[in-house]
Amino acid sequence: MRKTILLASLSLPLAACTMGPDYAGPPVVAGFGQKNIGFVRGGDAVRSESPSLDSWWKTLGDPTLDTLEERALKGSPSIAIAEARLRQARATVRQDRADQLPSGSASASYLHADLPGINVGEAQGSTDSSDETASGDSSTSLDFYNVGFDASWEIDLFGGKRRTVEASRALVTAAEADVADAQVSLSAEVAQNYVNLRDSQHQLSLAREAAQMQQTTLDLAMQRQARGVDSALDIDRLRNQVESSNARLVPLSAQIDSYLNALAVLTGDAPGALDAMLRPSAPVPLPPRSVAVGDPAELLRRRPDIRAAERRLAAQTARIGAADAARFPHLQLLGLLGLGGTDPSDILDLDNLTSVAAPMLQWNVLDFGKSAGRVEQAKGQADEAEAQYRQTVLQALRDAEDALSRYGGRRKQLGGLARAETAATRAATFTRQRYQAGTVALGDVLDSERQRVSAERDLSSAKAELANDFIALQKALGLGWKARD
Known part of the structure; x- marks a missing residue:
């Protein structure tokens, strides 16, 4: 036992290797993440201030x-899946830590055996048949106890x-980043479906209004046909428009x-x-006038998928050392204590x-390059x-720049459509006033109303697209997760 302890003490300096x-x-990826470098897209729609990490959707001002x-963040299965994988990664760390420590086991056993007897005469070398008959066979029982x-x-x-x-610790941090990434994706998906729901509800209301106006136009045309003014072809064309609407x-x-x-x-x-x-x-929620985006260096530290990829790189680097160490001798100390009889x-x-007590040194010196192959595989x-x-870094930068470009362009488009909708509404109001004064026909009123509805439909779609571009921008910036303890 003393020799074993001595051998273990001598091996401790080696263990520092x-x-x-x-x-x-x-x-460093193409200078990405350096200081004093900002995003190049977005124009005056964005600010270089640091955004809030979580709850970005509150800037839309919609309590629902x-x-x-x-x-969603409390009850979604996608978050539960990511958190379960995090618990698995943490359990792996505990297992790998335990592998560094001694392992022991206790045992208790009982053995009972019936051994066949030995012929006495045969054992004495006698040839007398009477002695052989008298001796007979006998058996021996054996009991053995051991702890x-x-x-x-x-x-x-x-x-x-x-x-x-x-490597296991690095993968735990990667799993934590995966949970954050699941939160980012989930919060964006919920917001997009909600915006699309509100837009579809508004589009349905406008479609019903348009269908009702077309039905009114058809009724008016049928009255004119009864007076011999409109032809049957006009009636069929209008009826087709009503059915299509x-x-x-x-x-x-x-x-x-589907959105519900x-x-x-x-x-x-x-x-x-x-x-x-x-x-x-309910109306489509609209984003604020300008959006805080920070800079690429903050994006590098904030976006969960980048952090997860960096931690997996750290884990794979550590596994090179694990594979390299397997090429060298293994020293194992064995000990046994037992009582029995x-x-x-x-x-x-x-x-x-x-x-x-048995120290055992193992070294697979003849593996024909298998260990070296494992090292190359790890590399x-x-x-x-x-x-x-x-x-991942380059794709994140592209996502952010694309989202910034779309968001800035959509704001300009929305301004033009808003002016067009205002003009169409003003024209429809003026046409109705002229109709009440008897200076225009009802068909002119219906045409102006159709133009108004069409302009309002385009404006509603543009608002939904702007909101979705804002949501995509928040996702590209890696927002929507909370730091874990």
Whole structure:
């Protein structure tokens, strides 16, 4: 036992040796993340101020949306899946830490055996048949009782286990970033479905109004036909417009049901659970006049998928050391204590104590390059993780710039459509006044009303698109998650 302790103490300095490269941080990607570098898109629609990390949807000023977001972040299965994977990663760290410590097990056993007897005459070498007959056969019973404790400890000479723990810790942080990324995606998806729901409800209302005006035009044409003014061809053309307008109401209603079902599922409820709350129409929520976006350096630190990719790169770098350490000798200390005998009382008699201590050194010196292949495989996986990180960073920068460009352009488009809608509304009002004065026909009034409805429909769609562009921008900036303790 003293020799074993001595050998273990001599091995401790060796245990300070850790194979493999030390992680030096993520690579710089095309200057991305440097100071004093801002986004190049968006124009005057954005500010360089740092945005708030979570609850960006509150800037839309819609209490119903706030309620949906809160319910989704608490009850969505997608968040539960990501959190379950985080718990698995943390459990893996505990397992890898435990592998660095000694392991032991206790055992107790009882053995009963019936051994075949030995012929006495045969044992004495006698040839007398009477003696052989008289001797007969006999059997022997044996009972054996034993209790024991065995322990083993593999000393981490070259740091392979430490590198494994290092990789597991990095993957825990990556799993935490995955939870945040799930929150970002979920909050954006809830907001987009809500905006689309409100837009579809408004579009359905406008479509019904347009269908009603076309029906009025048809009724007027039928009256004119009765007086011999309009032809049957005009009536058929108008009737076709009415039928087409009524037919467009059906897919709009189905689309509304689809958005209602999507919002229910996103919040963790069954389809139809939110109908009572969301069936009444409400306007599309509009974003603020300008949006805080920060700079690319903040995006690098804030966006969860970038942080997850960086942590996976760190994990793969640590696994190179684990694979490299496997090429060198393994030292394992084994120990055994046991008490036993043929009587139950023997397991309490310290005189029957048996102890075994056995240090064991293993080194697979003839593996025909298998260990070296594992090291090269680990290096290739680290190179892949680095390339994945670079791709994630560049894609994040592209997402942000695309979203900024769309948002800035949509604001300008919305201004033009708003002016067009105002002009159409003013023209419709003036035409109605002229009709009441008897200077224009009813058909002119209906034409102006159709133009007004069309302009209002275009404006409503543009508002929804602007809101969706704002939501996409928040997602591209990596907003909508809360820091974990």
